[in-house]
Amino acid sequence: xxxxxxxxxxxxxxxxxxxxxxxxxxxxxxxxxxxxxxxxxxxxxxxxxxxxxxxxxxxxxxxxxxxxxxxxxxxxxxxxxxxxxxxxxxx
Numbered sequence: 001x002x003x004x005x006x007x008x009x010x011x012x013x014x015x016x017x018x019x020x021x022x023x024x025x026x027x028x029x030x031x032x033x034x035x036x037x038x039x040x041x042x043x044x045x046x047x048x049x050x051x052x053x054x055x056x057x058x059x060x061x062x063x064x065x066x067x068x069x070x071x072x073x074x075x076x077x078x079x080x081x082x083x084x085x086x087x088x089x090x091x
Contacts, residue, residue, distance in 0.1 A: 003029050006048055016057035019048055020065075023058060027067055027078055034080035038068050 003025045008015045023044075026032045038059065039047065045055040059076060062068045066084050070076045 003031060008050075015050055016054045016061065019044075019050060019054065019058035020061035022048075023062055024065065024067055027062075032078050034078050036078055038062075038076040038078060040075070 003022065006019065006022045008018055011018070023032070023038075032038065038044075041052060041055040041059055044050075044058070045052045048055065059068065063070065063076075066086075067079055068076050069079055069083065
């Protein structure tokens with residue numbers, strides 16, 4: 001499945017939420033694979049044409065959704081399905 005290109009003007013709302021939704025779609029489509037690093041926030045900011053603060057906010061939303069996890073001094077990684085289920089409280 002191919003994820004459409006990111007377009008922050010496609011609908012009203014906060015860009016960081018749209019960016020998080022787009023990254024989630026990329027994770028679900030397999031473009032961003034489990035246990036691999038999420039691109040650095042600076043790179044995401046450049047790739048999406050947003051400020052660093054917006055990229056950080058989007059990453060935080062992904063963390064809250066259980067889609068990524070951060071290891072201090074190592075980076076942020078895409079969560080695998082088992083970690084996602086554990087974060088949701090599923091068995």
